[in-house]
Amino acid sequence: MKRIITLQDVSCVGRCSVTVALPIISACGVETAVLPTALLSTHTGFPKFTFMDLTDQITPISDTFKELGMEFDGIYTGYLGSLLQVEIVGKFISDFKRENNFVLVDPAMADNGKLYKGFDMNFAKKMSELCGKADLIIPNLTEASFMLGLEYRENYDEDYIKDLLRRLSELGAPKVALTGISFEPSTIGVYYYDSTSDDFFYYTTPRIPKLYHGTGDLFASVSMGCITRGMEIKDALSVACEITYLSMKYTMQDPHARFYGVNFEYAITDLVKAVNEKKTKKQ
Numbered sequence: 001m002k003r004i005i006t007l008q009d010v011s012c013v014g015r016c017s018v019t020v021a022l023p024i025i026s027a028c029g030v031e032t033a034v035l036p037t038a039l040l041s042t043h044t045g046f047p048k049f050t051f052m053d054l055t056d057q058i059t060p061i062s063d064t065f066k067e068l069g070m071e072f073d074g075i076y077t078g079y080l081g082s083l084l085q086v087e088i089v090g091k092f093i094s095d096f097k098r099e100n101n102f103v104l105v106d107p108a109m110a111d112n113g114k115l116y117k118g119f120d121m122n123f124a125k126k127m128s129e130l131c132g133k134a135d136l137i138i139p140n141l142t143e144a145s146f147m148l149g150l151e152y153r154e155n156y157d158e159d160y161i162k163d164l165l166r167r168l169s170e171l172g173a174p175k176v177a178l179t180g181i182s183f184e185p186s187t188i189g190v191y192y193y194d195s196t197s198d199d200f201f202y203y204t205t206p207r208i209p210k211l212y213h214g215t216g217d218l219f220a221s222v223s224m225g226c227i228t229r230g231m232e233i234k235d236a237l238s239v240a241c242e243i244t245y246l247s248m249k250y251t252m253q254d255p256h257a258r259f260y261g262v263n264f265e266y267a268i269t270d271l272v273k274a275v276n277e278k279k280t281k282k283q
Contacts, residue, residue, distance in 0.1 A: 002228045003031040005096075006221075007058070007089050008078030008108075010036045014043035015261025016214035017078055021221040025076075027268045028225030028275050033072065035061055035092075038081050044117070045213050045260055053081065058088050066095060073101050076224045077130070078217060079108040081118070086126045093133045102227060105134040105173070106220040110142040113152040121146070132172025136233065138220050140180045144168055158183065162200060165193035177237055179219060182207065190219075190237050203238045205245035212248060214261040219244045222271065231278050239274045243267050 004025060008017045018034050025032040035058060041050040075093055080086050093103055107127045109119050128147040131137045141164075145152040148167055153160070161181055168176045174195045181202070182188040189204030219240045226236035247262040254263055 001029070001031050002073040003033060004074035004076055004224060004228050005033040005035055005072045006076040006078065006224075007035045007037060007080075007092065009038040009040060009081065010034075011040045011043040011049075013041065013260070014045070014213065015264065016043045016217050020214055020217045020261075020264065021076065021078065021224075023268070024218065024221040024264065024271065025225040025228070027271050028222075028229050030074075030225050030228045037079075037085055037089075043213060043260065055082065055085050055088065058085070058092065062092050062095065071098065071101070072096055074224060074228045075101065075103045076106070076220070077104070078106045078220065080127075080130075083123055083126050086123070086130050090130050090133060093130075097133070102136070103134045104220065104224050104227070105131050105137045106216065107131055107137060107139050107143045107147065108216060110146055111140055111216075113142055113154070115146060121149075128171050131168075134173040136175040136177065136223075136227070137168065137171075137173045138177045138179060138216075138223060139168070140216065141178065144178060147171065161191050162193070165191060165200070166195070169193060169195035175233060177223070177233075179216065189241055192234060192237055194233070201234050201237070203234075203241050205241050208245065208248040208252060210248070210252065212251060212262045215244050215248065218247060218262065218264050225271075226275060226278070229275055231275070235278050239271070239278070242274065243271050246270055 006021045010018045022032045039052040124146040165176050177190050177192045179190050181191045187204040188207040192201040222240035222243045223236050226239050246267040247264040250266040251257045251263045
C-alpha cells in the first residue's frame with residue numbers, strides 16, 4: 001500500500017486540514033501519516049478557539065523518521081501558520097523528496113482577495129519559495145495573485161488565467177492547478193497547466209451558490225489521494241471537482257448541516273467508486 005505524509009494543523013472540531021485529509025486520502029486506498037503543525041480546539045471560523053503551536057516538534061519528529069529510515073510515496077502540505085513553519089517544512093521536503101515520490105503543496109493562506117489573519121506579503125513570498133519544491137501546487141486565484149505580487153482580479157478572461165498559470169510554474173513547480181476559476185455564472189472549476197508539455201486543461205462542475213469552510217482542503221486531499229493511487233493528474237483534478245461539488249450539494253440538502261464545513265462523509269462512497277472506476281497503476 002502506498003503511504004503519504006501530510007503536514008498541516010489539526011482542528012479537533014471543524015472539517016478542515018487533517019480531519020479532512022486523513023479520511024479522504026485513506027478512502028482512496030492510501031495510508032495517511034500525519035505530522036501536525038498546530039493543535040486547535042476548532043478551526044478559526046468559530047467565535048472562540050484554543051491554539052497550540054507545534055513548530056518545535058516538527059524537526060524532532062522529522063529526525064526520528066530519518067533515523068528509522070522511513071520513506072513516503074507522497075508529501076502533502078496544507079495550512080502552515082508562520083514563516084518559521086514554512087521554512088522547516090521546506091527542509092522536510094528536501095530531506096524526504098525522492099525521484100519517485102510526489103510533492104503537493106496547497107498554499108493555504110488567502111481567499112476572496114485577502115490574506116488570512118496574521119499573514120503578510122513576507123509570508124506570501126516565503127510560500128512561493130515552498131511552492132518551488134513541489135511537483136504540483138494548488139492555489140486559488142487570491143493565493144496565486146499574492147505569490148506573484150499581482151493585484152487580485154475578480155474579472156478575467158482565459159488568456160489572463162493561462163498567463164497566470166505559466167507565471168506560477170516559473171516559481172519552480174512544473175504542474176499548477178488553479179482552483180475556483182469560472183468564465184460564466186453557472187459553473188466553476190479548476191484550470192490546470194503542465195509546463196513540461198505546455199498543456200492546459202479546464203474542468204468545471206455546476207456552481208453551488210454558497211461558501212463553505214474546508215472545501216480547498218477537500219479538493220487538495222482528493223487530488224493527492226487519487227494521484228498517489230496512480231491516477232493521471234487531469235483525472236485526479238476532475239474527481240476532486242466532482243467530490244467537492246457533491247459534498248457541497250449534500251450539505252445544502254441537509255437541513256441539519258453544521259456551519260463549519262461540508263458533509264464530505266456522504267461523498268466518500270462516491271470517491272471510492274471514482275477511484276475504482278479510473279485506471280490506476282497496480283499497487
